[in-house]
Structure formats: C-alpha cells, structure tokens
Amino acid sequence: MKHNFGAGPCILPQEVFQEASRSVVDFNGLSILEVSHRHKDFVAVMDEATDLVKKALNVPEGYSVIFLQGGASLGFLISALNMMRETKKASYINTGTWAKKAMTEAKKVGFEVIEAASSADTNFNYIPKNFQIDSASDYLHFTSNNTIFGTQFKEMPKTSLPLVCDMSSDIFSREINVSDFDLIYAGAQKNMGPAGTTLYIVKDEILGKSTSDFMPTYLDLKTHAEKDSMFNTPPVFPVYASMLNLRNLMKTGGVRGAQERNEAKANLIYNEIDNNPLFEGTVAKEDRSNMNVTFLMKDDSRVDEFNALWQENNLVGLKGHRSVGGYRASMYNALPIESVQVLVDLMKDFSNKG
Amino acid sequence: MKHNFGAGPCILPQEVFQEASRSVVDFNGLSILEVSHRHKDFVAVMDEATDLVKKALNVPEGYSVIFLQGGASLGFLISALNMMRETKKASYINTGTWAKKAMTEAKKVGFEVIEAASSADTNFNYIPKNFQIDSASDYLHFTSNNTIFGTQFKEMPKTSLPLVCDMSSDIFSREINVSDFDLIYAGAQKNMGPAGTTLYIVKDEILGKSTSDFMPTYLDLKTHAEKDSMFNTPPVFPVYASMLNLRNLMKTGGVRGAQERNEAKANLIYNEIDNNPLFEGTVAKEDRSNMNVTFLMKDDSRVDEFNALWQENNLVGLKGHRSVGGYRASMYNALPIESVQVLVDLMKDFSNKG
Numbered sequence: 001m002k003h004n005f006g007a008g009p010c011i012l013p014q015e016v017f018q019e020a021s022r023s024v025v026d027f028n029g030l031s032i033l034e035v036s037h038r039h040k041d042f043v044a045v046m047d048e049a050t051d052l053v054k055k056a057l058n059v060p061e062g063y064s065v066i067f068l069q070g071g072a073s074l075g076f077l078i079s080a081l082n083m084m085r086e087t088k089k090a091s092y093i094n095t096g097t098w099a100k101k102a103m104t105e106a107k108k109v110g111f112e113v114i115e116a117a118s119s120a121d122t123n124f125n126y127i128p129k130n131f132q133i134d135s136a137s138d139y140l141h142f143t144s145n146n147t148i149f150g151t152q153f154k155e156m157p158k159t160s161l162p163l164v165c166d167m168s169s170d171i172f173s174r175e176i177n178v179s180d181f182d183l184i185y186a187g188a189q190k191n192m193g194p195a196g197t198t199l200y201i202v203k204d205e206i207l208g209k210s211t212s213d214f215m216p217t218y219l220d221l222k223t224h225a226e227k228d229s230m231f232n233t234p235p236v237f238p239v240y241a242s243m244l245n246l247r248n249l250m251k252t253g254g255v256r257g258a259q260e261r262n263e264a265k266a267n268l269i270y271n272e273i274d275n276n277p278l279f280e281g282t283v284a285k286e287d288r289s290n291m292n293v294t295f296l297m298k299d300d301s302r303v304d305e306f307n308a309l310w311q312e313n314n315l316v317g318l319k320g321h322r323s324v325g326g327y328r329a330s331m332y333n334a335l336p337i338e339s340v341q342v343l344v345d346l347m348k349d350f351s352n353k354g
Numbered sequence: 355m356k357h358n359f360g361a362g363p364c365i366l367p368q369e370v371f372q373e374a375s376r377s378v379v380d381f382n383g384l385s386i387l388e389v390s391h392r393h394k395d396f397v398a399v400m401d402e403a404t405d406l407v408k409k410a411l412n413v414p415e416g417y418s419v420i421f422l423q424g425g426a427s428l429g430f431l432i433s434a435l436n437m438m439r440e441t442k443k444a445s446y447i448n449t450g451t452w453a454k455k456a457m458t459e460a461k462k463v464g465f466e467v468i469e470a471a472s473s474a475d476t477n478f479n480y481i482p483k484n485f486q487i488d489s490a491s492d493y494l495h496f497t498s499n500n501t502i503f504g505t506q507f508k509e510m511p512k513t514s515l516p517l518v519c520d521m522s523s524d525i526f527s528r529e530i531n532v533s534d535f536d537l538i539y540a541g542a543q544k545n546m547g548p549a550g551t552t553l554y555i556v557k558d559e560i561l562g563k564s565t566s567d568f569m570p571t572y573l574d575l576k577t578h579a580e581k582d583s584m585f586n587t588p589p590v591f592p593v594y595a596s597m598l599n600l601r602n603l604m605k606t607g608g609v610r611g612a613q614e615r616n617e618a619k620a621n622l623i624y625n626e627i628d629n630n631p632l633f634e635g636t637v638a639k640e641d642r643s644n645m646n647v648t649f650l651m652k653d654d655s656r657v658d659e660f661n662a663l664w665q666e667n668n669l670v671g672l673k674g675h676r677s678v679g680g681y682r683a684s685m686y687n688a689l690p691i692e693s694v695q696v697l698v699d700l701m702k703d704f705s706n707k708g
Contacts, residue, residue, distance in 0.1 A: 017378055018379060020378050036364075070423045074424070109568065216459050316384070
C-alpha cells in the first residue's frame with residue numbers, strides 16, 4: 001500500500017475508488033461513462049451531489065450549489081466577472097501563487113485590483129492580519145489555504161464587503177460558515193473528488209447583478225444556477241465520483257469528523273517537525289496549514305539519504321514545490337493518520353540514526 | 355446487453371470501460387483518480403492522447419492538439435475570442451441549435467455576426483449549399499453534424515476565409531483534412547471519450563493573434579498550446595479514458611475503419627426507413643447524418659406500441675429530441691452494427707405485424 005502525500009489530484013477513500021470502478025462497467029446496466037446526462041439515473045446523481053454539498057457544509061437557504069468545469073483557473077475569471085459592481089475595484093489578499101493568478105484575471109476583466117495585504121516579503125510564509133480593506137471595493141477575495149506555501153487562514157477575514165474565497169484546497173476539511181461568503185469556488189481534486197469538476201457555492205442574490213459589459217453565457221453563474229448545473233453536458237464521471245466521496249464523508253462523521261481527524265494528523269506531524277533536530281517548518285506556527293505541511297531538512301548533506309528512505313517505504317508525493325523546496329506532506333481528508341504515523345516514524349528513525 | 359442509441363454521453367467500446375474500470379483501482383499502484391497530473395505516469399497519458407489524436411486525424415505539422423474543459427458551450431466562446439481579427443465580423447452557417455448558440459457567444463464578445471446561410475425555413479432538415487460568404491469576415495464557422503436534426507455536412511464548406519468547425523458529434527467518425535481548418539473543437543462525449551474534456555485542434559499561426567480587448571488567460575488557446583494542456587489541472591480521468599478509446603480506435607482500423615463501419619450502419623438503417631411503409635426520415639437524403647438518424651412514424655396510433663417494443667428489447671436512448679419528435683438513433687463509432695440490425699429487425703417485424 002502506498003502512502004499518498006500528493007498535493008492533488010490526490011488520495012480519496014478506497015471505498016470510493018472501488019465503487020467508482022464498478023460503475024465504470026455497470027451503473028444500472030450501462031457504464032456510468034455512457035449514461036446520458038439527461039437520464040433520470042444521472043439527474044439523480046447530480047441532485048444527490050448537490051444535496052450532499054448542502055448538507056456537509058450546512059449551506060443556508062438562498063445559496064445555490066453548482067458543479068462546473070475549468071478548475072479554479074477558470075474560477076478566478078468567473079468569480080471576478082460575476083462579482084463586478086459599480087466601483088470596478090476589487091481587493092485581494094495576496095498569499096502567493098493562486099492569489100496572484102486570481103488578481104491577474106480580475107485585472108484582465110477590467111478591475112482595478114487592490115492588494116489589501118500580502119505576505120510576499122517573506123516568501124508567503126504567513127497569513128497577513130490586521131490590514132486595512134478598501135471599503136469601496138466590489139468584494140474582498142482570498143485563498144483559504146495555499147497548497148504551495150503551506151499556509152491556511154485559521155480565522156476567515158472579517159469585512160463588510162462581499163467575501164469571495166477560492167477554497168480549492170481545504171473545502172470539506174473543516175467547518176465553515178457559508179453565510180459569511182457571497183461566493184465560494186473550489187476545484188474538486190483535493191477533498192471533493194477527482195479532477196474535472198469545480199464547485200461553486202453562490203449567494204443567489206448576487207446572480208445576474210454583474211456590471212461587466214462582457215458576460216458570455218458559460219461564464220455567468222446565473223446560467224448554471226437556473227439549470228441545476230445542467231446547462232450543458234456536465235463532467236459526468238467527476239461529478240459521480242464526487243458524489244460517492246461526499247456520501248463517504250457524511251458516513252464518516254461529516255465535515256466535523258474530517259476536521260477532527262485533520263487536526264490530529266496536523267498535530268502529529270507538526271509536533272515531530274518541531275521536536276526533530278533535523279527538520280524545520282517553513283510557516284509561521286499560527287498560520288500552518290492542516291492540509292499541506294511544508295518543511296525543510298536542516299542538514300543538506302543528508303537529503304539524498306532521506307529521499308531514498310521515504311521512497312523505499314512507499315511514500316508518494318512528498319517532494320516540496322520548487323517555490324519552497326524541501327518537503328510537502330499533503331494530508332487531505334482521505335489520508336489516514338496511519339500514513340502520517342509512518343512518515344513521522346521515518347523522520348524519527350532517520351534523525352536517531354544520524 | 356443494452357443497445358445504446360443515446361445521443362451523448364454515449365456508448366464507448368466495452369474494452370475501454372473494462373480497462374478504465376481497472377485503472378480506477380490500480381494504475382501503476384495508485385488509482386488513476388489520485389495520480390498527480392504532474393507525475394510522469396500521467397504526463398505520459400496526456401502525451402499519448404495528444405499523439406493519438408494527431409495520428410488518427412493525420413494532423414499536419416503546424417497544428418497543436420489541446421485537451422480542455424467546458425464542452426462545446428465554452429468552445430463557442432473560445433473559438434470566437436481566439437479568431438477575432440480586424441473586421442470583427444464573423445460568418446456562421448446556421449444548421450440549428452448548436453450553430454445558433456455559437457452565434458450568440460460570438461455576438462457577446464463583440465462580433466457582428468453574419469448568418470451566411472440557414473436551413474431554419476424547414477426546421478433545419480437540410481444543409482445549406484451554394485451561398486455567398488462575406489469575404490471580409492474574420493472566419494467562417496459551421497457545425498459539421500447536428501445531433502438534434504440529424505444533418506451532416508458531407509462536403510465541408512469551401513471558403514478562402516479561415517474555417518472554424520464545431521466537430522463535437524462526428525470527429526473521429528470519418529476522415530477529414532485538418533489542413534482545411536484553422537480551428538476545430540469538439541466535446542469528447544460522442545466518439546472521443548466520456549464527458550468532461552474538450553478537444554481543440556488549432557493552427558499554430560492563429561495563436562496570439564486575437565484583437566479582442568478581453569482575453570482572460572484560460573480562454574486564450576495560446577496558454578494551453580504552450581503548456582501542452584497542462585496549464586492547470588486537466589480533467590485527468592476523462593483524458594485518460596479518451597486515450598484508451600483512441601488507442602482502441604487505432605487498433606480497429608483507425609478513422610478509415612470507423613468510417614467504413616459507420617457507413618455500413620447508416621446504409622442499413624436508412625434503407626429500412628426508406629423501404630418500411632410505417633416510417634419516414636426527416637432529413638434531405640443527401641444531408642443525412644451517419645451519426646444521428648432522425649425518423650418519424652407515419653401512423654400516430656401505433657407510437658405507444660412501438661415504444662414499448664424497443665424498450666422491451668433493451669434498446670436505449672431512441673426517443674427523438676423534442677425539436678423534431680419521433681425517433682433518433684445515434685450511431686457513434688462504438689455502436690456495433692449488430693445493434694443497428696436489432697433495431698432494423700424490430701422495425702421490419704413491427705411493420706409486418708401492422
């Protein structure tokens with residue numbers, strides 16, 4: 001068995017793989033891949049996936065749940081276009097790569113983009129706090145978790161502006177208060193399902209209010225909210241597998257259960273990083289991500305030896321992103337604490353051997 | 355066994371379902387759903403899928419093959435944006451629903467859209483021919499096959515303008531000359547693979563030449579051509595299953611082999627429609643689609659009886675689209691001629707019983 005610490009597309013529960021695999025050959029007598037999206041069997045899948053999102057996150061009345069395509073990269077654009085109002089100014093919290101890409105797309109659709117805060121000064125190793133927000137902006141945008149730098153907002157930003165969040169890498173990993181947000185979007189491929197679908201949770205009252213001159217049909221969230229994610233052919237299999245995964249989430253304690261397991265995993269590994277003389281974390285302690293744990297080895301001369309060790313032991317995806325170096329242990333919902341324990345034991349043994 | 359005449363997402367070869375199913379539980383030791391798109395194993399999948407498209411369609415040098423998301427509905431927008439040049443006029447051949455949607459998106463991005471020809475006068479039951487094309491347009495756009503009305507261009511339009519084609523429903527079903535086109539796009543879910551990815555075949559020299567003021571990163575084909583479809587996380591499983599299907603296509607005679615089988619299937623059913631006194635085709639004979647066969651029953655009083663008959667005999671997806679009524683037998687590459695024979699035999703028996 002491999003221990004999959006990959007940053008995404010990433011591990012999902014084995015039961016989900018098993019059932020998804022069966023349905024590729026037999027889903028009510030056809031393959032799930034050959035079922036029409038208009039057939040009642042798939043309409044039921046889409047409805048259940050939508051309902052499971054609402055249940056898992058306690059989505060209140062007045063919000064729509066939409067499954068689209070294009071990943072967060074298209075979400076950067078869709079969120080900006082749909083949130084454009086009178087001022088055509090938008091405030092962004094810059095926590096690195098993904099936030100910067102989101103800012104770029106907002107500029108491209110005609111926003112004056114205001115960097116409300118940034119942690120660029122120290123290579124994005126903390127979450128900015130206590131900053132001024134331009135009160136005339138159409139919205140405030142942030143990335144709840146940064147996969148590359150391993151930072152995570154523990155408290156969501158407080159603002160009177162409409163709040164927009166790219167929640168790709170930590171949605172369903174912890175409880176959130178959806179009513180604090182006007183728009184949440186998230187690529188599936190961390191805690192929701194396989195790559196190929198993107199979730200939008202949108203406050204209905206913002207739909208159709210954009211002041212953008214440019215609003216193609218596919219990019220207008222109103223289009224998809226009105227058609228229950230069936231405006232055009234949805235990504236049938238990614239939605240189906242996401243539905244299976246959300247079912248599994250609800251059977252295993254829901255988001256609260258996932259959050260407790262994620263906190264236990266994070267405590268286990270951060271404790272080892274802090275106590276092991278060979279390693280050090282890269283992120284300010286209070287802003288450490290429970291999803292992506294970034295750490296360095298202090299002794300460069302032993303890097304090859306450690307790399308060989310974890311690879312021999314069936315650990316996968318531990319190499320750090322080039323922007324940070326070192327190691328990144330991604331610990332999404334489906335990664336069992338046993339895998340984290342294997343890593344921690346390797347780190348301990350390795351340090352004792354040194 | 356069911357005979358899947360569904361219009362899409364639709365039948366693929368059983369071998370593809372079997373292998374895709376296995377890979378959902380074991381693809382080099384992981385599930386294909388949990389493999390990072392940056393891992394060499396998936397990069398190899400994307401490379402092979404791209405190469406297979408090139409081989410299958412004899413894509414010449416100077417063209418890029420791209421796998422995206424969003425379906426043809428996003429393709430309507432992407433094609434218009436990327437093809438915008440000096441005149442901001444675009445000519446479209448209107449063969450119904452899909453062409454009209456494409457025209458709408460071109461208007462939304464600022465084109466003056468010219469309807470070069472239309473078959474709206476008789477509910478789109480033929481392909482317009484011998485029409486004038488505005489020589490100042492930036493491009494000519496057409497839909498090679500209309501799934502709803504059952505029409506298909508047997509000869510591609512001749513023009514000196516850059517030629518753009520939505521080939522969603524008949525790509526890989528017949529040989530084409532890619533060098534006649536500046537841009538081809540196609541949702542996967544007919545002859546390429548499962549829903550969730552969209553193919554673009556683009557002449558490299560048109561990349562980066564758009565005059566549109568609005569060009570978000572994701573919508574610019576240059577972005578994706580330069581990154582070999584890996585600008586952002588691709589829809590891993592839909593691309594993988596498409597690769598398997600393209601492998602299968604190449605092993606079974608390639609596009610030429612598929613074309614011969616499709617012609618044999620079309621001859622079989624159209625011959626029955628023309629000779630059976632109970633049924634009639636809806637489309638001008640020379641424009642009949644080999645992919646989507648639309649036909650009506652002449653005797654309204656026996657409709658329920660026939661519907662019960664085909665449903666009892668495990669035929670699926672034969673109900674006509676509401677815009678045409680009657681029946682639609684979609685016969686994509688993977689539908690075996692044996693399934694068509696079953697339908698033809700039912701029609702014959704039913705007529706003889708009457």
